[in-house]
Each structure stands twice: as C-alpha cells, then as structure tokens.
Amino acid sequence: MLYSEKVMDHFRNPRNLGKMDDADGIGEVGNAKCGDIMKMYIKVKDGIIEDVKFNTFGCGSAIASSSMATEMIKGKSIDDALELSNKAVVEALDGLPTHKIHCSVLAEEAVKAAVKDYYDKNGIEYDKEKFAPDDCPTCGE
Amino acid sequence: MLYSEKVMDHFRNPRNLGKMDDADGIGEVGNAKCGDIMKMYIKVKDGIIEDVKFNTFGCGSAIASSSMATEMIKGKSIDDALELSNKAVVEALDGLPTHKIHCSVLAEEAVKAAVKDYYDKNGIEYDKEKFAPDDCPTCGE
Amino acid sequence: MYIYADNAGTTKMSPVAIDAMTKCMNEVFGNPSSLHSTGQRAAEVLQKAREDVAEALGADFNEIYFTSGGSEADNQAIRSAALFGAKKGKKHLISTKIEHHAVLHTLKKLEREGFEVTLLDVGADGIVDPADVEKAIREDTALVTIMYANNEIGTLQPIDEIAKICKEKKVTFHTDAVQAVGHVPVNVHAQNIDMLSLSGHKFHGPKGIGVLYVRKGVPLFNLIEGGAQERGRRAGTENIPAIVGMAAALKEAVANLDENMAKISAMRDRLIEGLSQVEHSRLNGDAKKRLPGNVNFCFEGIEGESLLLLLDEKGIEASSGSACTSGSLDPSHVLLAIGLPHEVAHGSLRLTLCEENTPEQIEYIIKEVPEIVSYLRNISPVWEELEKGEKKHVI
Amino acid sequence: MYIYADNAGTTKMSPVAIDAMTKCMNEVFGNPSSLHSTGQRAAEVLQKAREDVAEALGADFNEIYFTSGGSEADNQAIRSAALFGAKKGKKHLISTKIEHHAVLHTLKKLEREGFEVTLLDVGADGIVDPADVEKAIREDTALVTIMYANNEIGTLQPIDEIAKICKEKKVTFHTDAVQAVGHVPVNVHAQNIDMLSLSGHKFHGPKGIGVLYVRKGVPLFNLIEGGAQERGRRAGTENIPAIVGMAAALKEAVANLDENMAKISAMRDRLIEGLSQVEHSRLNGDAKKRLPGNVNFCFEGIEGESLLLLLDEKGIEASSGSACTSGSLDPSHVLLAIGLPHEVAHGSLRLTLCEENTPEQIEYIIKEVPEIVSYLRNISPVWEELEKGEKKHVI
C-alpha cells in the first residue's frame, strides 16, 4: 500500500473536519498550483486550543496530515501546539511516502499560521522568526 | 525448423556416402578452419559419371549438400555435372538458411574439383577459367 | 460494485492470452537459437507469433522486432533514428508536448547529447495540427515522432496526414501507438508509418513485452547489444511465452475491433454525458476524436488523488493523469499542454473503459462521482474561495 | 530416451515458477504505479518479490532493479559505469576475452564511442588470473566487468579475489552472473560485488526477465527512459507475473542449492569420465572449477552441428558453444581464447545438466556420443588425414 492504515483512516474519517465561524485564528498555507492548500481554524481559551477545524484541498496524505495535526493540538496549550513538528505528524501517521513528506510540513505550517493569526488578531507579541513565511514549502510560491 | 525435410533426409541418410579406392577423380574443397571440408570421388566411363562417393567434415547442410550433389551428378555426363550450380543444389534441397548457402557453393566446387582432377590425371585439356581456385569460398583460405 | 476503469494504465489479461501463455510455458520452453528439437519447436512458435503480429498491423513478419514493452520500443526507435540522422548531419527531431515520458525523456536525453528538439503545441482539443508538423520540418530533420493516441486524454492524432507529409519530405516517421493498437484500426503500410511502438499489456496481453515495427529499408540500431536475436537488432533470449500471449491477445483484439469500438464508445459517450452534469467540470480532449474507452474530466476545486482514493473506496478504480507519474507532484504535462491552469489540472480524473465494462457500471460511476466531488469541494478551501467569488471560476 | 541437456541455453520452468506466474496473471493484473486497490495490490506483490530476490542475493531490496533479462542488465551496467566514469575522465574498461556477447558487444560499441577496452586473456583452463586484473587497472579505469561463470565452458572465475582488488583500487566491479545465480552460492555484499546481472530463465524461471543488482552508492544511468519505475532507473510497466515467477524460481533454487550442486556435479563428473574415453577428445575448461552442470568437450575431426543434429535424433538435446551464436559460422570465441585451434573448436559439444537429469540419462549419453563421433569421424576427410598421419593430432 502507498499509505499506512493510519493515513487511510485519517483520510477516510478525517477528525475535526469543517469550518469554524467564530474562530480565534485562521491559517491558510500552500497553494493550488502545487496541489495542496490547508486552512486551519482554532478556538483559543486561556492559552489552550479548545477547538480546531480544518479544510483541505489536496491529496490523501494532505487530508490525513491535517486531520492528524488537528488531533495532536486539540486541547493542548498554544506553546505545545507550536512545538508540533512535521516529523511528529509523520510518525503519528505511521509514516508517509518520501514524496508526500511535504504534506506533513504543510500541516505543521498550517498550525503555526493559525496561531500567528490568533496572535495578530489579539495583539500578542511573538517572535516573527519562529513562524515560516506564508509561502508553499514545496513550490516556494 | 532450421532445415527443410529434404535437408534432414539427406543429412540423416546421405546418398553415396563413403570413399572410393579406384576413383578416377578426387576433389577436396573447403578447410577445417572455417568448418567445412568436402571430398568427392568420381568414377568416369565414356564421359559419364558412373559412380560417385563423398566424405564431409561439416554441418548438417554441408553433409546434405554433398549428398544431394552426388545424387544430381551420378549417371550424368561430365559436361552436365559441370553445369551443376549451387543454386540447383539449394533448390533440390528445398532451400537452405541464408548463412548456410556457402555449403551448397562448396558442393558445386567439390564436383568441379573432382572433374578437374580427372582431367588432370588423364591429360585432358580444359578451360582453367571454368574451375574455381582451390580455396574456401567462405573464409577465402 | 467493483469497476476497473483504468484500462489505459494496464488491462486484465484475456483468458485467451493467459491460456496461450500458460500452454507455452508448459510446452515450449526451448531457446529458439538452439538447434535441437526443443529449440526448433520454439523457433517455429516464435515465427508463427511474428506472422500473427505482422498481419494484425498490416506489416511483413520481418519488420517486427519484439521488445520488452512500449518504453523500450520508443527508446530504440527514437535513439536509432536520431543516431542514423546524425551520421548524415541531421540532428533535428520533431515531436509534441503531449507525448508519453518514454518519448519525451528520450528526446530530452538526446537534446543533452547535442540534438535539437522541437516539441509542437497541440490545440485546446489535444490534437496536433499537421500544418505545424509540415512547418517544423527542416533540411536537417531526422525524425518526426508523434503518438497515435494520447494516454491521458485519449485524443487521436491525424497520423495519416502527418505520415503523408513525412513521406513527401522524406523524413522518418515514428508513432507511439501503445494506446491505439487493438483499440482503433492501425495499418502501418497503408498509413505510411515507418516505425511504430506497441505494448502487450494495453490490449489484454501480457506485460513486459512489446513490438517495434520498422519498415523495410529504415535503418535500426540496437539499444540492447549481445546475441543475434531479432535479426541482430535486439539481443536477449526471446520471451516466447509472452510473445505468444501478446500475439493471441492482439489477434483477438483485432478480430473484435469493430464490435468493441461500438460498444465501448457508446459507454464512453454516456459517461461523458453523465459527468458533464457536474457543475464546473469539463471534458479534456476532443469529444469525438478520442479513443473509444477514454474519458478524462477536470473538476474545479478538488485534487485528483483524493478523488481517486475515495472512488476506490466505492469500488471504482480510475486514475489521474498517467499512472507512471504518480510518484510526481507536478500535474500532468498533457493537461498543461491543452491550456489548463495548474490548479485545475490537479483535479483530473481519467476513466478508461474496455469491453468488459457494462452500462450498469457506467451508471454507477455517474451516480458516485458527483457525490464524491461534492464532498471534496465541501472540504476544499479552494472551492470556498470560488463560491464566495474571491476567485473566478476557470471552467 | 529424451534428454534435455542444454540447461545453459535455457531451462524448463519449474512448476513452482509456472504456478506463481499463472496465479499472478489471473489475480494481480494491476499496474503498481496505480493508486487504486488493484494497483496497490500489484505494488505489494512487486515489493515482496523484490525482497525475495534481494534476500537470495544477499542484497537490500532497494539495490534490485528488474530488467528484461541478462542482456539488458549487462548493457545497462556497463554503459552506465562507462558514462559515469567518462564524466570523471575515466575512459578505460577491463574485461576478459571469454565474456558473453551482451558484454563484449557493449564494450565494442563503447570502444567505437571513444573508450579504451582491455580484454584480458584467460589461461588454458578458461580462468582469468586476478593478478592480470590488478596489473590492468589504471588511474583511468572506470569499470572491471568479469563474468561469474562462463556460459560455454562453465569455468568459475575468481570473483572474490577480483572484487577485492577492485574494492582496494576503488574501481567499480560488475559481474555477469547469468550462469551462476541459482547454481552456485552468490552473496553480493559478502563478495564485494558492485553490480551483478542475472536472468530468470537460467534457473527454471521465466524468460524475458532479469535483475541488475547495484550496490547502494554506485551510480546508475538509464538504458530505457520514460516512466519513474524502478526508482526512476528503468522505465516500463513492471512485468509483475514474470518478476514473481523469477522470484519463486530463485527462492527454490537457492533453497535446494547444496543438494542440487552435489547431485548435478556427481552426474557431471561421471559424464566427463565417460566422454574422456573417446580418443582424441578433451574436456574444455578446468575440471573442478566449473559449474556443477557444465560438460564441454571437443572431439577432433568432426564438426559440432552435425554432432548435435545426430544427438537430437537420439533424443539428446545439447548445444555447441553458445546458442546465441548459432547463426554464425565462426567457432566459439571462448574456445579460441583457451587456445584451441579453429578446426578443433568447430568440434565442440556442450552438455549442461540440471537436477532433472538422471544417472540413467548420463549413461545413455556416454553410450551414444562415442558412436556418433565414430560415425562422423568415419565420413570426415579431416579424420582421414589425421589417421593417415598426413596431419598431426592436436588433442
């Protein structure tokens, strides 16, 4: 199989799928040209990510990576969420094919982008260095 | 099949196989280096080839070509025998693979060489042009 | 319901082909180069298969060279024509932007080796204009290679006209007919084709076997050197069981060609009609000048792989662009060549039918695809933007 | 009695291999590049076969490249090493005079393209001296390619020593092991082999399939360009049924290796003993350092083809030199390389045994061969000269 059972499970039954009308932060990364866009919504209370939703345009591993990432940050503190690495996502998914690793990178960046948006909206200071720029890690656009 | 039924028949049951102690003419053509040697013995009476025998070192088509050639000249006049062409041998054998055509050339030359030997032994004049030199038509040695 | 609709990727072997091949494996194991009875029996079987293949193509048996498949045949044909051209100072090669990678990558390599390559555009219909071929031909053109039918969008190229132009201009013409042979009529002599590639597994024959047809008089160089097999032009012990299996499948395909074409293209047209109901979708490639079994659609706002995986869950096996490129992230070069933007090209679906498919299956596909497209659009940020009018619909 | 004794030419497929292949043709028809279940099932089967083959060779699975046979593997290995060498200014290639044509002709072509080729001599025993290899290696040597076992006279080359020398001198080492794999122990990692070619049909597997093993880190160029199969190094839809059949045959051969070697070499030794009774005959190649199944004799005064045809009449299927060269008039380059004069080289007989042969068959051969040799000598003008003393016996 191209994908692990874990990936297929998250692809078939994505966790936290959907939009959020009253999100505290929204991050969107990737672009349609290179084939993957992830949009992540977070609801934050007392520094804790109380709820998270996502929408994804992309391949099976993109959908699974977003799903897994939301599951990994839900209920966690923002600081913990910012620690989420693409490697952790890949591991949690029992691996991804080499040419699909970029999907996990996108998921990590979607989380960061949502947090950044939350910081921006709430005027919270943050270390800009820590946040990847808004372009696609794959095609660089 | 590599060879026609005719070739196989003459290979399996060569006609006129053997040596001749009292031959009037003996021709030997080809050489071991290129893989084929034919030796042909003729018995001549009143310009007619009364008997013919052959020995051959060579492949299936070499043996079959010699056999067929002996059959084609036996009982014929020397003049008729000299008319025997390799093409006629090939036709009589229902064809030979392209890379085996040289065997039929050798058979034609074996007949000529035997007649030449007969002429030489009996001091009969002949047109030297008509007789191929004694070298192998394949490797030229 | 289980539906295999990826016949352009590969086909299921026909029972006739499997039987021929199994029989051959059991009974004709000899090496045709061997002199003994077992070898000569193999040589006979090989010759018979060669004659059958030649007849199916309208060729002579000694114009048939067995290869390990379509890719090898393409490589050998193109490389051979290029090298032969180079000997006479001709280092220009013409092809199109929509060729299979077996052709495109070979041309790319030759370019690095000093050849000049012109890749012709195709129209939005996915068809090359013969006039463009004529214009592109130069004094130093060594080869025109244009596929008979495209593997992704199924468009049939104007081979007869192109071949005629090449004949007039005395330029060697090769066609990659891997997707065409066994599916539409092909006659190499009548159509003035100099070289043609085909592959056994695209018409219910075995994998790992193909043919390069080379017209008498057209020079051929080896890609694989060694023994004197295939009249010295392709070394390697002949794969007799596969050759026999391919010949049997080809014979069968050609015998049933008219019947199959009618049956399959009727299903194709119904499928196109059904999928066209999905809003913001489009058929890729000319609607009529296409392979009887090819349906290729783009659905805006979604990505092809997730569509495929969800179709697979429903028992529908399809593909997105060429199977060979599934390891790649780039959208299909063919869809880009017919003018689709990247984001739309990512959302393509290829359904390729054969005579084993049924009208019931077609109706099932017509029912399932829109539901899945709808689900994926629903979770797609791209579709959201399109719907909100933040971005303009392209199709 | 019917005796197949041409197992170096090709082998009969084992029931295990036929079953594996037939099952695969019926059940696993997918294209492993396809995303759907049928395709992914094929990908799994392919991966399993790759692992099996790797294990049999002592390699890692990602060092295995499937090709269409031994010839293609040889071509790709040699061409690839040569082109890679050339990039670093190394244009010298080393091999031997007794290689298969797949190697020799590839080298000849490279020579015409500007490479320098050293073909080492072998001894009268048909074995190359490792010291000669060491001496031949230069600063600009890109590749040493030396066969594991010779296809005509069966001699085993000192691969371990040669590979060690190459490793020390940092020169890529390739071995054509088409005749060796499945017949003698081979372990690519333990033996320091950088590249190795094998072919399925030489160990009761299918035809048209082979392997090129390439050690991790050794660069590989494509011979066939196109799709991304075989990690981008060999294009063309994978021939899964044949790959599976080959893997099954190889597994079987390796599992039974010791037992088969003992059984077959006992028959070989008895056959050598029996044929040695024929006057003016000789065994070609070292009597012990040879493949378990290989017996190669020369009989003075007769020609090989007629011997073969008469043996065939008696039900004994054998060969004379390499099967691939049966279209040629020249005697075997291998027999010439071990010092036989042309006329003797013409009179060679190769009997190659496998585990299916029986001691009864061996006795039958020992009975029949001398009779036929005697008949042919009787009608041979060459023998007449030898007997009359007009010419001197060579053997």
Ligand SMILES: Cc1ncc(COP(=O)(O)O)c(C=O)c1O
């Ligand atoms: C030593 C050797 N190398 C290469 C080959 C070529 O293998 P194939 O015919 O499978 O291409 C053979 C057999 O023919 C062989 O004996």
Ligand SMILES: Cc1ncc(COP(=O)(O)O)c(C=O)c1O
């Ligand atoms: C148009 C075209 N050419 C060439 C090929 C390559 O054929 P094969 O995979 O048999 O080498 C294919 C199929 O993959 C194809 O569709």
